Amino acid sequence: MKTYHFSQALLPDGWARDVRIAVDGDGWIAAVQAGTPAAGAEAHAGIALPGLPNLHSHAFQRGMAGLAERRGTMEGNFWGWRDVMYRFLAVLDPDDVSAIAAQAYVEMVESGFTAVAEFHYLHHAPDGRPYSDIAEMAGAIGRAAAESGIGLTHLPVFYGFGRFGGGPTDPGQRRFVTGPDDFARLVEASGWALRGLPDAQVGIAPHSVRAVTAATLNAVVAAAGPVPVHIHVAEQQREVDECLAWCGRRPVDWLHDEAAVDQRWCLVHATQVTAAEVARMAASGAVVGLCPITEANLGDGIFPLPPFLEGGGRFGLGSDSNVRIDAAEEMRLLEYGQRLRDQARNIVAGGEGQSTGRALYDRALDGGARALGRRIGALAVGRRADIVLLDAEHPALGGRTGDHLLDGWIFAADGRAVSRVWVGGRPVVVEGRHVSRETVRRRFAATIGRLLAAQ
Numbered sequence: 001m002k003t004y005h006f007s008q009a010l011l012p013d014g015w016a017r018d019v020r021i022a023v024d025g026d027g028w029i030a031a032v033q034a035g036t037p038a039a040g041a042e043a044h045a046g047i048a049l050p051g052l053p054n055l056h057s058h059a060f061q062r063g064m065a066g067l068a069e070r071r072g073t074m075e076g077n078f079w080g081w082r083d084v085m086y087r088f089l090a091v092l093d094p095d096d097v098s099a100i101a102a103q104a105y106v107e108m109v110e111s112g113f114t115a116v117a118e119f120h121y122l123h124h125a126p127d128g129r130p131y132s133d134i135a136e137m138a139g140a141i142g143r144a145a146a147e148s149g150i151g152l153t154h155l156p157v158f159y160g161f162g163r164f165g166g167g168p169t170d171p172g173q174r175r176f177v178t179g180p181d182d183f184a185r186l187v188e189a190s191g192w193a194l195r196g197l198p199d200a201q202v203g204i205a206p207h208s209v210r211a212v213t214a215a216t217l218n219a220v221v222a223a224a225g226p227v228p229v230h231i232h233v234a235e236q237q238r239e240v241d242e243c244l245a246w247c248g249r250r251p252v253d254w255l256h257d258e259a260a261v262d263q264r265w266c267l268v269h270a271t272q273v274t275a276a277e278v279a280r281m282a283a284s285g286a287v288v289g290l291c292p293i294t295e296a297n298l299g300d301g302i303f304p305l306p307p308f309l310e311g312g313g314r315f316g317l318g319s320d321s322n323v324r325i326d327a328a329e330e331m332r333l334l335e336y337g338q339r340l341r342d343q344a345r346n347i348v349a350g351g352e353g354q355s356t357g358r359a360l361y362d363r364a365l366d367g368g369a370r371a372l373g374r375r376i377g378a379l380a381v382g383r384r385a386d387i388v389l390l391d392a393e394h395p396a397l398g399g400r401t402g403d404h405l406l407d408g409w410i411f412a413a414d415g416r417a418v419s420r421v422w423v424g425g426r427p428v429v430v431e432g433r434h435v436s437r438e439t440v441r442r443r444f445a446a447t448i449g450r451l452l453a454a455q
């Protein structure tokens with residue numbers, strides 16, 4: 001048992017001072033006590049928050065960050081970006097993926113994300129054949145998670161088809177494609193590959209409405225049992241247009257008509273939706289996975305958050321393409337997109353006098369923990385000891401208390417506000433730096449240098 005003492009902490013029933021948190025040997029919170037002296041505990045004069053879950057990541061895409069920002073040689077839109085991404089991933093081997101993912105995860109933890117849902121579709125060798133261990137790539141992700149310490153919900157992707165209604169895949173998708181039976185083997189083998197990680201979970205991710213049929217979607221969901229189910233949906237207008245042309249329905253409507261969408265599900269993006277679709281998603285209990293930095297980078301559009309929240313909808317945040325990795329920036333950009341569209345301020349805050357930063361944080365904790373299917377997202381007994389410590393001396397935080405601390409971090413601070421991070425009770429960030437930062441950075445730099453030289 002290890003005991004910590006924090007000068008301020010955000011607990012489930014609100015802010016508290018002089019908080020002792022005891023962590024058991026397996027990384028779970030065993031006791032929380034407010035208003036008590038440090039008395040033998042490891043004392044930190046800072047602000048303790050529950051670590052933020054990152055509900056949507058494609059870790060390998062960190063390696064191509066900034067390489068698709070040039071206009072001219074291809075379509076200046078999402079589909080041109082996807083072509084660049086397909087060329088980048090065509091040659092990656094398991095060690096490359098592990099090196100890139102470790103860099104992404106180190107940056108996540110340094111920014112305040114303590115858990116990640118890895119939406120993992122790079123399954124097979126470059127020629128499209130399965131590795132002799134079908135879960136070789138899941139193992140590569142697991143090694144990166146272990147090195148970074150981040151909590152992992154691994155989501156093997158089911159990618160059955162290349163276009164709506166069961167159309168053929170392209171050569172660029174051959175590393176992703178499986179049939180339902182191979183997919184079931186892959187999910188099981190992924191669980192074995194990750195069994196050494198503390199509290200790792202395995203869910204599933206049907207890639208998108210265009211990569212499944214109703215029959216295969218329901219088959220893989222039924223075979224997986226009670227685990228998280230994540231799916232990309234309605235990210236782009238072209239996707240909506242193609243879905244309408246195929247079946248006369250929009251992707252979010254199709255999904256709710258054809259599958260039993262409930263609170264196990266995470267609907268990623270859902271950018272292009274009607275008011276009726278917003279109401280269906282909110283009523284389903286599913287978490288909507290919003291990825292504001294990536295959605296801005298790819299020009300996806302802005303999610304209609306006010307009607308979704310009024311309908312009781314839940315959301316969490318994801319870093320998706322990992323073009324930038326910053327927990328506070330995801331929250332800030334989510335709110336700013338809404339402000340720019342509505343020409344108004346404090347959109348996510350629930351009512352008069354409420355803090356926007358607090359509303360963003362509470363909702364991202366709740367939606368993220370639910371989407372990851374893990375006991376995280378609160379400093380409370382029985383939850384994982386995932387703790388982010390903000391520096392009380394940071395200029396944007398000094399002299400503040402309560403919700404002003406979250407508003408200061410999200411809207412006014414920079415990346416240096418996070419001073420320490422524990423994941424499962426293990427210290428992984430100390431004085432703002434991940435304990436393996438240099439090792440991981442050097443291997444990442446060598447990997448990227450070799451990959452780009454060969455392009």
Ligand SMILES: [Zn+2]
Nearest residue numbers: 058119232320
């Ligand atoms: Zn994605």
